[in-house]
Amino acid sequence: MTDLELDGRVLDHLFEVIESRRDDDPETSHTAKLFNKGVLKIAQKVGEEATETVIEGVAGSREQLADESADLLYHLLVLWASRGLTPNDIWRQLEGRKGISGIAEKAARGVALEG
Numbered sequence: 092m093t094d095l096e097l098d099g100r101v102l103d104h105l106f107e108v109i110e111s112r113r114d115d116d117p118e119t120s121h122t123a124k125l126f127n128k129g130v131l132k133i134a135q136k137v138g139e140e141a142t143e144t145v146i147e148g149v150a151g152s153r154e155q156l157a158d159e160s161a162d163l164l165y166h167l168l169v170l171w172a173s174r175g176l177t178p179n180d181i182w183r184q185l186e187g188r189k190g191i192s193g194i195a196e197k198a199a200r201g202v203a204l205e206g
C-alpha cells in the first residue's frame with residue numbers, strides 16, 4: 092500500500108466494513124459479536140484499549156504503541172457506529188475547530204464558566 096492510500100480514508104473504509112458487519116454472525120465476525128453485546132461492552136473495550144494505548148505510549152516501543160492505537164481506533168469506530176454516529180460527524184467537529192487554538196478555547200471556556 093502506498094502512503095497515498097494510507098491516509099484518512101483507511102478509517103472511512105474500516106467504518107464501512109464495521110457497518111457491513113452489523114447483522115453478521117457473531118461466531119464469525121468480531122464486530123458483529125461486539126454489536127450483539129451492546130454499547131456498554133463496546134464502551135468498556137474502548138476504555139481498555141485507551142488504557143493499553145496510554146501504557147504503550149509511556150513504556151512501550153513505537154510498534155507496540157502503533158498496535159494498541161489501531162485497536163483503540165477500531166473499537167472507537169465500533170462505538171460510533173453503535174451510537175449512530177459516522178466518521179463524518181467527527182471530521183466535522185474537527186473541521187469546526189480549525190484555526191482555534193486549544194489554549195484560547197480553554198481560556199474562553201474558563202471565562203464562560205466563571206461568568
Ligand SMILES: N=c1c2ncn([C@@H]3O[C@H](COP(=O)(O)OP(=O)(O)OP(=O)(O)O)[C@@H](O)[C@H]3O)c2ncn1[C@@H]1O[C@H](COP(=O)(O)O)[C@@H](O)[C@H]1O
Binds near residue numbers: 108109112122165
Ligand atoms: N481492526 C480490527 C480489529 N482490531 C482488533 N480486533 C479484535 O479485537 C479483539 C480484541 O480482543 P480482546 O481479547 O481484547 O477482546 P475480546 O475478544 O472482546 O475479549 P473480552 O474483552 O470480552 O475478554 C481481538 O479479537 C482482535 O482481533 C479487530 N477486529 C476486527 N478489525 C477490523 O474489522 C474487520 C472486520 O472484522 P470482523 O468483524 O471480525 O469480520 C477486520 O477485517 C479488521 O479490518
